[in-house]
Amino acid sequence: MTQSLSSPSRQGDLPIVRAAKSPDAVQIAEIYGYHVREGRASFELTPPDRTEIAGRIEAVQSAGLPYLVADGGDELLGFAYAGPYRLRPAYRFVVEDSVYVTAEAQGRGLGRILLQAVIDEATAAGRRQMIAVIGDSANAASIRLHRTLGFTEIGRLRSVGWKHDLWLDSVFMQRALGPGDSRPPDR
Template sequence: MMIRSATAADLAAVAAIYAHYVATSVATFDEVAPEAAFWSGRLRELDERGLPFLVAEEEGEVAGYALASQWRPKPAYRHTVEDSIYLAPGRTGRGLGRALLGELLPRCAKGGIRQVVAVIADTGEPGSAALHRAFGFEAAGRLKGVGFKLGRWVDTELMQLDLTR
């Protein structure tokens, strides 16, 4: 496995991974998968802001990705990001998420980021929250019933990591 910065050549695989979660889960509240142009713009935007967009490559294929995007659009939030990690179907439970987050956080710190927020849909599956806790994220709150997808209301758990400690 290799963790590296995403390139334009990776975006079709990234789009396919994300589309899987859009169609089958509440891990994202998107209901329609974004088109390829969205991912090109996202890569460009994050690069311009100096924020990491990483892929995990296994056997020459993109097996997952992680990125950090600005938490909120107002300028005062510029030192706070939200992390996103998605793994290809069939590639979970093998340490890819840990490897991606383990590379994402130091790159955020190096880029002047102070706070990282994780917004985790409460799916009843503890994996994402456990991964974040393993890296020192702490519970910051719960938003109840804020998303409606796949016929049910979904809570989100907010977790936060202070990179200045």
């Protein structure tokens, strides 16, 4: 499902996928905070507050990259974005994705809708590669989601995160955007 940031769309009972706005920071902080506290996908240990989240939204969007939410009408059901992979200039055509949905919305295909929209928007923004850094090699749902959308595993960092009294791996996955590396980037 391809959606433009300028024209949010709804498909059947599915939520509207649209660009995040500053007031969304409250609900995004709640969604992400749950995953920070309870899960192993994020290696953050303390959930960021809404002010920090608002700053993150602004930074991503100011870089011309997508920060999207799944708006269910009464509440946000998830969010996804593509941020810079690394800050050194040679990496400027590479982004890293993040996708989080509420516990109640998991398993309904919402992560796939959000990630596909982020892929589409990052491609439209001229990016050429997308990297997924998946916390916890046991995170089968995220690995499967990324594989379904064309990512391939390119490596694992073993035991690089200590959270919930466990050593956790990071799984790296990658996919080309647009023409990928088949031709030089547009300047």
